[in-house]
Amino acid sequence: MKYYSLNNQAKEVSFKDAVIKGLAEDKGLYFPKSITSISSEIIKNIDSYSNEEIAFKAIQQFVGDEIPEDILKEIISETLRFNFPLVDIENTIKTLELFHGPTMAFKDVGARFMARCLGYFNRNSTKEVTVLVATSGDTGGAVASGFLGVKNVKVVILYPSKKVSEVQEKQLTTLGQNISALEVDGTFDDCQAMVKKAFLDRSITNTIQLTSANSINVARWLPQMFYFFFAYKQLKEKNKKLVFSVPSGNFGNICAGMMAKKLGLPIFQFIAATNINDVVPKYLKTGIYTPKPSHQTISNAMDVGDPSNFIRIQKIYNNDIEMLKKDLYSYSFTDDETKQAMKDIYNNCNYIADPHGAVGYLGLKKHNLDDTYGIFLETAHPVKFLDVVEPVVEKTIPYPAQIEAVIGKTKNATFISNYNELKSFLLTK
Ligand SMILES: *Cc1c(COP(=O)(O)O)cnc(C)c1O
Numbered sequence: 001m002k003y004y005s006l007n008n009q010a011k012e013v014s015f016k017d018a019v020i021k022g023l024a025e026d027k028g029l030y031f032p033k034s035i036t037s038i039s040s041e042i043i044k045n046i047d048s049y050s051n052e053e054i055a056f057k058a059i060q061q062f063v064g065d066e067i068p069e070d071i072l073k074e075i076i077s078e079t080l081r082f083n084f085p086l087v088d089i090e091n092t093i094k095t096l097e098l099f100h101g102p103t104m105a106f107k108d109v110g111a112r113f114m115a116r117c118l119g120y121f122n123r124n125s126t127k128e129v130t131v132l133v134a135t136s137g138d139t140g141g142a143v144a145s146g147f148l149g150v151k152n153v154k155v156v157i158l159y160p161s162k163k164v165s166e167v168q169e170k171q172l173t174t175l176g177q178n179i180s181a182l183e184v185d186g187t188f189d190d191c192q193a194m195v196k197k198a199f200l201d202r203s204i205t206n207t208i209q210l211t212s213a214n215s216i217n218v219a220r221w222l223p224q225m226f227y228f229f230f231a232y233k234q235l236k237e238k239n240k241k242l243v244f245s246v247p248s249g250n251f252g253n254i255c256a257g258m259m260a261k262k263l264g265l266p267i268f269q270f271i272a273a274t275n276i277n278d279v280v281p282k283y284l285k286t287g288i289y290t291p292k293p294s295h296q297t298i299s300n301a302m303d304v305g306d307p308s309n310f311i312r313i314q315k316i317y318n319n320d321i322e323m324l325k326k327d328l329y330s331y332s333f334t335d336d337e338t339k340q341a342m343k344d345i346y347n348n349c350n351y352i353a354d355p356h357g358a359v360g361y362l363g364l365k366k367h368n369l370d371d372t373y374g375i376f377l378e379t380a381h382p383v384k385f386l387d388v389v390e391p392v393v394e395k396t397i398p399y400p401a402q403i404e405a406v407i408g409k410t411k412n413a414t415f416i417s418n419y420n421e422l423k424s425f426l427l428t429k
Contacts, residue, residue: 001064003030003218006311015066016121019114019219020129022212023199029308030218031315032062037264046233051084052077054233055226058263062222067120075116079109084227086234086375089349093364095357095378096231102402103141103171104381105301106253109227110220111139111146117219118211119150127152130426131213132198134158134191138301138380141171143213144179155179155213156426158191161415167384167403174409182425185417188303189294194422204426215252216308224256229265231375241268241372245363247356247379248272248330249302251280251309258316258327268372271329273363275299278332280310287321298335298388299355301380333362339392341365346393354382354389 003018004010007028013021018030038057042049049057055076063072082100089095101108122129131153133143140157147155157172161183164172173181184191198204199212215221228244235242244267246254254272261267272280275297283289291306317324333341341358345351353361360376367374382389383397390397399407416422 001062001066002033004033005029006031006315015063015218019117019217020121020209020211022217029216029312031312032218034061035259035262036061037262040264043232043264043266046229049233051080051226051230051233054229055080055223058225058229058260059222062218063117067117071120075113075120078116079112079223080226082108084230086231087351089345089351089361089376092369092372093361093374093376095351095353095361095376096227097378098227099378099381099384101142102145103138104384104400104402105138105142106224106227106377106379107138107142107220108146110215110223110252111142111213113223114213114217114219115143115146115150115153118147118153122152125152127209129153129209129211131155132158132195132210132426133213134188134195135164135172136160136188136300136303137164137168138384139214140164140181141168144172144175144181147213148175148179149177153178156182158182158184158195158422160188160191161185163188165384165387167386167407169411170406170409173411173413174406176412180425180429181413182422183413183415185415194419197419198422198426201423204423207427214308215250221252221256221309221312222259224253225260225263228257228260228267232265232267235373237373238266242266243269243271243364243367243369243372243374245271245273245360245367245374245376247299247302247360247363247377248274248280249277249304249307251307251313253377253379255309255312255316258313261327262316269327269329269367271331271360271363271367273359273376274330274332275302275338275359276332276334277303277305279305280307281330281332284321284325284328284330298338298385299359301356302359329367331363331366333359337362339388342389342392346395352382352389352393352395352397353378354380354385356380
């Protein structure tokens with residue numbers, strides 16, 4: 001499959017080059033040249049296909065012949081080594097739990113798939129690839145776990161000192177091997193600014209091959225289609241209209257859901273549920289897209305002021321806002337509303353949602369659900385946001401096995417306070 005840049009100034013590349021480069025030279029996001037529906041027979045008889053088979057049918061066209069079929073199947077099966085249960089919340093509301101992977105957030109799926117693709121493409125190379133990422137919390141852990149032990153790939157993660165939760169910090173600083181953590185004296189925005197500067201710094205890029213592992217990378221973005229199919233497969237009554245509410249920050253997850261719809265999955269509408277970082281809800285209301293600096297909230301993985309994947313969503317709808325508005329609704333919620341929702345879900349449905357999932361639930365509650373099923377994505381396990389969740393639901397949440405395994409380990413991070421320290425780390429380590 002060929003990919004082109006949405007800024008239209010860079011040349012087309014293969015899937016392999018899109019994965020290795022991450023972003024095109026003109027700073028545009030890569031987008032597949034064509035999108036073909038999968039056979040309607042698969043949708044009709046989805047119950048008789050395994051998750052691995054469904055995922056293969058969904059992603060194969062986007063990889064093409066660049067990874068042999070048997071290896072792609074192996075990559076998929078290693079990516080999907082955990083469950084994606086659909087759980088009843090209320091009569092017509094369900095949640096799709098995306099937190100059963102090793103770091104307990106949905107980003108495990110994209111990170112594991114991307115790591116294995118990159119590992120395959122780099123299998124015979126003598127040149128190492130360095131994956132450089134900034135994280136506000138969840139990305140770092142998922143990338144560290146996904147890329148652990150992948151040959152010829154080095155991972156460098158920047159995170160803001162004292163601004164990630166204890167669980168998140170342990171997940172990204174305790175693995176060792178090919179994973180290094182840099183604890184930055186600053187905010188997430190500072191981390192991201194340093195990463196961006198490194199990508200533009202010729203004295204670095206002439207020496208080492210850098211790539212990103214956030215959702216701008218096609219190999220992290222596209223596999224997120226899979227679980228929209230898995231949700232549909234688990235629905236008992238498939239004749240009702242289906243609405244997905246996706247807690248959104250950079251809009252990679254919801255954009256993957258829209259690709260699943262493009263492939264033929266019968267999804268009626270999408271709700272992009274956001275916290276007070278409301279660029280997209282405002283855009284759908286006014287037609288004007290105004291990025292702004294992000295505000296800190298209790299659903300901090302969605303504190304994004306200029307969602308990078310929104311441009312892909314516009315492309316899926318041929319940049320036609322009227323068409324887009326038929327499929328996409330977007331509502332924003334305050335921290336107080338989110339906490340109240342967490343209380344309500346717990347008291348009425350005996351379910352503990354994390355703050356992001358709670359925002360997704362609120363999106364469904366605000367929407368007209370006549371004759372439809374609503375599914376909100378539970379994007380992380382509540383244990384990842386203990387300091388927020390425990391006081392709200394007034395209950396202690398025990399550590400699941402995945403967390404138990406890292407929480408007692410010793411943190412190993414290099415403290416840095418400026419760009420030059422990052423640069424010398426990249427060029428000497
Ligand atoms: C990353 C993340 C999100 C936001 O996903 P996007 O694809 O950036 O919209 C939501 N919830 C959690 C828990 C996350 O880690």
